[in-house]
Amino acid sequence: DIVMTQTPLSLSVTPGQPASISCKSSQSLLHSNGKTYLYWYLQKPGQSPQLLIYEVSSRFSGVPDRFSGSGSGTDFTLKISRVEAEDVGVYYCMQGIHLPPYTFGQGTKLEIK
Amino acid sequence: EVQLVESGGGLVQPGGSLRLSCVASGFTFSSYEMNWVRQAPGKGLEWVAYIGGSGSTIYYADSVKGRFTISRDNAKNSLHLQMNSLRAEDTAVYYCAREDYYSVDDAFDIWGQGTMVTVSS
Numbered sequence: 001d002i003v004m005t006q007t008p009l010s011l012s013v014t015p016g017q018p019a020s021i022s023c024k025s026s027q028s029l030l031h032s033n034g035k036t037y038l039y040w041y042l043q044k045p046g047q048s049p050q051l052l053i054y055e056v057s058s059r060f061s062g063v064p065d066r067f068s069g070s071g072s073g074t075d076f077t078l079k080i081s082r083v084e085a086e087d088v089g090v091y092y093c094m095q096g097i098h099l100p101p102y103t104f105g106q107g108t109k110l111e112i113k
Numbered sequence: 114e115v116q117l118v119e120s121g122g123g124l125v126q127p128g129g130s131l132r133l134s135c136v137a138s139g140f141t142f143s144s145y146e147m148n149w150v151r152q153a154p155g156k157g158l159e160w161v162a163y164i165g166g167s168g169s170t171i172y173y174a175d176s177v178k179g180r181f182t183i184s185r186d187n188a189k190n191s192l193h194l195q196m197n198s199l200r201a202e203d204t205a206v207y208y209c210a211r212e213d214y215y216s217v218d219d220a221f222d223i224w225g226q227g228t229m230v231t232v233s234s
Contacts, residue, residue: 039220041158048208048227049150049158054220092158096219100172102148102160 002027002098006091006105014113019080021108023093028073030097037096040069040078043107044089052091053078085112115139115223117209122228129199129232135192135209135225143167143187146212148221149194151205151230161207162194177203199232206230 003026013019029036040053051060053069056076066081080087093105121133135147149161162183163172171183182195192209206229210221 035218037219041221043158048224049210049221050224051217051220051222054217054222058217060217060220060222090157094158094221100160100163101174102163104158104160107157 001101002029002095002103004093004095004103004105006093006108008108009106010109010111012111012113013080013083015085016082019083019087019110021078021091021093023071023076023078023105025074025076025095027098029076029095030073036072038069038071038076039094039096040067041092041094042087042089043092044086047089049092080110083110083112088112117211117223117225119207119209119225119228122207122230124231124233125199126234127200127232130195130197131199131230133194133196133207133209133228133230135194137190137192137211140211140223142185142190146214146219147183147185147192148210148212149183149192150208150210150221150224151203152208152227153202153205156205159205163212164192196230199230201232204230204232 005024007022029038036056038056041049043049057069068079090107119135148163164183180198184193206227208227209225211223213222
């Protein structure tokens, strides 16, 4: 199974400051079709997870442009250019290339200072 | 409105059974792959099971293989998870999630609100 490793596991950020989360996979997530099946989700307190980013860097509908994803192969990053209070929650990366199983990172908890 | 609504959770004794349901609305259910994802209290997300649009392709996590059965009824826009031989470690919130191949490269783009399953004597 592919192991997804996120760092850091927690993050405390002042509003307006940037934040960055790393996600590393134990195998390449690049498919022979040229797509890389790496996703980012946010689970706000008391809510279900919601999709933020698909295929490494494509923002899902309605996701603010302060969120951006980057990376390739086995190393990926989610960046928030200017953190807002509504961004608090737990961020998860997930791989969707080597199935089964889909695997998630451990989660990164973002708090506001 | 596109939505998924789960039901069927509750308290069950170890070794018991429970059947979860997820009713979809607002989209052509049969065109989408579906998944169950769970989250133990205070823990992260764990994928549980997958079913293709026609129901012919099914995958399970090793932790539930042989005990859980995923199924769907496209005529009733519903997804199910039959859980047998339940263990304490199956205690979790269970989410159903739509997998969208067409628009978001198989991401889980729609999630239900979750249903809590507690396995305890």
